[in-house]
Amino acid sequence: MPSSYKWAEPPLVSVLIPAYNAERWIARTLQSVLGQTYQQLDVWVVDDGSTDRTATIVSQMAQIDPRLHLLQQPNAGVAAARNRAAQAAAGVFLAPIDADDLWHPQHLADLVACLTHAPDSVGLAYAWSLDIDESDQPTGGFHAAMISGSVHTTLLCHNFLGNASCTLIRRSVFLQVGGYDEQFQAQQMYGCEDWDLDLRIAAISEFRVVPQFSVGYRKLPNSMSYHYERMADSHNLMLQKVRHKYALPSFLYGLSRSSLYLYFAQQSSTQQSSTQQSSTQQSSTCQGDRATLHWLKAAVQANWSPLLRLGTYRLALSSWLNLRFNLRQNLRFNLRQNLRFNLRENLRLDLQQNLPPHLQPNLQQHLRQSRSRPSAIAVQAESVQTKAYEARSGQAEFVLAEPRQVKPDPNKFDPNKFDPNKLDLAETSSLPFLALQMPSKLQVTFKLLVGNSLHGCLSWLEHRLHSGLNPDRHPNRHPDLNQDLNPGHERW
Numbered sequence: 457m458p459s460s461y462k463w464a465e466p467p468l469v470s471v472l473i474p475a476y477n478a479e480r481w482i483a484r485t486l487q488s489v490l491g492q493t494y495q496q497l498d499v500w501v502v503d504d505g506s507t508d509r510t511a512t513i514v515s516q517m518a519q520i521d522p523r524l525h526l527l528q529q530p531n532a533g534v535a536a537a538r539n540r541a542a543q544a545a546a547g548v549f550l551a552p553i554d555a556d557d558l559w560h561p562q563h564l565a566d567l568v569a570c571l572t573h574a575p576d577s578v579g580l581a582y583a584w585s586l587d588i589d590e591s592d593q594p595t596g597g598f599h600a601a602m603i604s605g606s607v608h609t610t611l612l613c614h615n616f617l618g619n620a621s622c623t624l625i626r627r628s629v630f631l632q633v634g635g636y637d638e639q640f641q642a643q644q645m646y647g648c649e650d651w652d653l654d655l656r657i658a659a660i661s662e663f664r665v666v667p668q669f670s671v672g673y674r675k676l677p678n679s680m681s682y683h684y685e686r687m688a689d690s691h692n693l694m695l696q697k698v699r700h701k702y703a704l705p706s707f708l709y710g711l712s713r714s715s716l717y718l719y720f721a722q723q724s725s726t727q728q729s730s731t732q733q734s735s736t737q738q739s740s741t742c743q744g745d746r747a748t749l750h751w752l753k754a755a756v757q758a759n760w761s762p763l764l765r766l767g768t769y770r771l772a773l774s775s776w777l778n779l780r781f782n783l784r785q786n787l788r789f790n791l792r793q794n795l796r797f798n799l800r801e802n803l804r805l806d807l808q809q810n811l812p813p814h815l816q817p818n819l820q821q822h823l824r825q826s827r828s829r830p831s832a833i834a835v836q837a838e839s840v841q842t843k844a845y846e847a848r849s850g851q852a853e854f855v856l857a858e859p860r861q862v863k864p865d866p867n868k869f870d871p872n873k874f875d876p877n878k879l880d881l882a883e884t885s886s887l888p889f890l891a892l893q894m895p896s897k898l899q900v901t902f903k904l905l906v907g908n909s910l911h912g913c914l915s916w917l918e919h920r921l922h923s924g925l926n927p928d929r930h931p932n933r934h935p936d937l938n939q940d941l942n943p944g945h946e947r948w
Contacts (some may be wrong), residue, residue, distance in 0.1 A: 467572065468498040469564055469624070470547030473501045473555055474537030479508040481674070483517065490521050494565040498812035500523045500541035501555075505531030510555075522695075533641030535649045541625075542635060550625045552650075557621040558588070558672035566666045579629035579661030580654065585622045585671035586894075595675060595726060598895050601907040604665050608658040609918045611651075612698060612912045613711045620650035622671045629661050634884045637697075640690055647687030652694045658907035669894055674725075684720045684751070691716055705917075707759065714759035718768070721751035725771055745779035748772075 471489055471671060475482055480499070489499055503526065511528060518524040527540060542550055549571060551564060570581040587597035599618030602612055610616070615621060635657040640646045695709050724747040752772050755762045762768045803899040 462709060467548040467568065468546065469494065469497040469549045469551055470545030471497055471499040472538045472541040472545065472550060472552045473499065474504055475501055475506060475510050475555040476504040476531065477506045477508045477510060478555035479510045479513060479656050482510055483513055485553065485555055485557060486517055489553065490524065491561055492559065492564045493561050494568055494687065497523060497564065498545065498547065501526050502537035504537045504542045505529065533638065533646060535638045535641055539635045539638065542630060547927055548627055550627050550630055552623065553621040556674040560670035563670035566668060566670065570664050570666050571626065573625060574664050576741045577662050578664050579626045579657050581664045581666060582617050582623045583666045583671055584669045585618055585673045586669055587675050588672045590676055600903050602665055602667060602901050602904050603907055603911045605662050607663045609653065609708065609914045610656055611658050613708055613914060614715045614910060615651050617654060619673045621673060625657065629657055632660065633657055638664055640693065643693065645686060645690040645693050647683060648690040648694045652697065655698065658667065706947035710759040711761060714761055717751045717755035717758060717763050721748045721755060721771060722752060724748040725775060745775045745782065748775040849908040923945045
């Protein structure tokens with residue numbers, strides 16, 4: 457159809473949500489999805505073998521909003537879950553989102569407007585995203601780019617999209633490239649399924665951008681985005697697939713690895729700096745600094761381009777200094793712990809020898825409480841000895857303090873007390889994402905400048921190399937949506 461085609465009615469958008477043990481976040485995510493100002497949508501949640509109350513929460517919310525559907529399957533991975541949701545959905549456009557991410561209420565409306573006014577050669581539109589933590593607070597990271605048009609070579613070298621939750625895909629293009637590749641999960645190399653799909657889409661169609669921050673991309677320490685070794689293996693598998701199809705210069709693959717490893721180094725540094733620097737976390741902090749230096753070394757070995765960045769030297773120097781400082785702090789902490797342990801043992805032996813037998817159970821309870829608060833044992837030692845002496849002489853009773861009661865956090869989500877009737881799906885002004893602090897204009901401008909420069913250089917190189925495609929190995933090189941580029945991945 458021509459680009460000036462006017463839809464008779466708003467096209468249906470199918471939202472694809474794979475969920476595995478997402479009871480803590482799924483209600484919040486669904487609230488941001490069902491609260492979109494663009495109402496012509498259906499939502500498909502695939503419970504990928506969860507062992508918690510994810511399916512129960514989704515079922516309860518589906519009773520309120522008929523646009524929400526639940527599918528269940530044994531654990532098969534995020535690619536298989538999204539493929540099943542896409543197979544069941546009937547939307548003209550497909551909008552994937554992770555089970556813990558958030559959307560701005562205008563997110564789908566802006567992306568649908570972008571694709572409906574674009575020619576059929578545009579197969580994917582994307583928006584900008586902010587990184588958020590488990591408390592819906594921004595971590596400082598963001599993904600922003602103004603890269604559009606033919607982006608295959610640029611996307612290979614640098615995943616400027618950042619995540620899958622920011623994209624809207626034409627269903628016809630999604631089916632033509634065969635959907636998500638489930639071989640990543642089969643080989644235990646998951647993490648780059650979204651990047652692989654976007655690359656295959658970029659090979660046959662163009663991209664468009666909506667320059668608005670409308671996605672909250674949650675970064676959790678135990679999420680897939682922090683499993684760097686597995687993501688690196690998944691990335692190598694993706695590059696092998698690309699190398700088999702295209703005759704590109706070898707340094708582009710090194711540039712892709714270097715860009716990914718540099719991202720790992722930055723995330724390792726951000727993750728360890730965001731944790732509280734208490735004495736009990738010195739070991740994990742040292743591991744974060746070691747991981748940062750490890751990925752910086754891997755990035756330089758893959759390609760020399762990180763040496764041209766001033767941030768590489770700053771990151772390496774700060775991680776090296778932090779590592780030396782934390783090693784000293786860790787040594788001091790171990791020495792203090794040994795001294796406290798010796799003091800506790802000496803106190804226990806002294807009290808066991810001097811306390812009457814009927815007070816021995818109280819002593820054991822007191823020592824258990826002291827182990828949970830090791831910093832207080834030195835202060836309590838003299839008081840306990842005094843009370844023990846008074847108890848032996850009959851002057852006073854040996855009374856232990858009541859254990860400290862921990863008050864529950866009222867803001868923490870309890871899936872066992874979830875009541876869907878109290879959740880207003882139309883109310884989106886309460887979403888924390890709307891109150892997030894946006895990056896400064898200087899940060900965004902600098903990132904856009906770097907991204908556009910990289911895209912310009914790679915586009916010039918691609919033009920000089922005749923698009924970098926080898927007709928002998930890849931005959932269907934013309935970006936025609938009616939041609940079958942990858943019949944081996946056809947699933948339906």
